[in-house]
Amino acid sequence: MPATRIWLKNPLAIFTSNGLDARGGLVLQDGLIVEVLGAGQQPSAPCNEVFDAREHVILPGLINTHHHFYQTLTRAWAPVVNQPLFPWLKTLYPVWARLTPEKLALATKVALAELLLSGCTTAAD
Structure with a gap:
């Protein structure tokens, strides 16, 4: 070819x-x-x-060397919006612990789409 x-x-x-x-x-x-x-x-x-x-x-292409794809699904969740770091983490750790493989796959697809739309072509998670 x-x-x-x-x-x-x-x-x-x-x-x-x-x-x-x-x-x-x-x-x-x-x-x-x-x-x-x-x-x-x-x-x-x-x-x-x-x-x-x-x-x-x-x-x-831009490079993102530190990302948390799984957090994409919870970043705008009302109970944690505008909370300081440690209360935010305490509230979200139990939620993240229950993420299924299907939810992690969805979070990864959303995170990658957002990164590509912003010009990022390489990321580390």
Whole structure:
């Protein structure tokens, strides 16, 4: 199967942490960045798709190194809203102890969806 190449062309802005000129965009091949293009540069080989990114900002995925997916289901529960930390924990520990595998799976899906919507592509739980 031939490789899928996508050119994210001429973004409005792009962040590179290494000082590379990427104003011409990025070329992705099978989900990996294979070329960083400076202003006015063209991809070295044809691309299957070209995405006009002139109205888009390209950022690397954000990383969340500390999360509690299971708490997603209880964070807005009325009995604990606005409580200080230790009363909050005392109230919630018994609730969390009764979470079933199905509830944990649901909490994980919700937490991951929220993280992706906020730009987070990597998380540790």
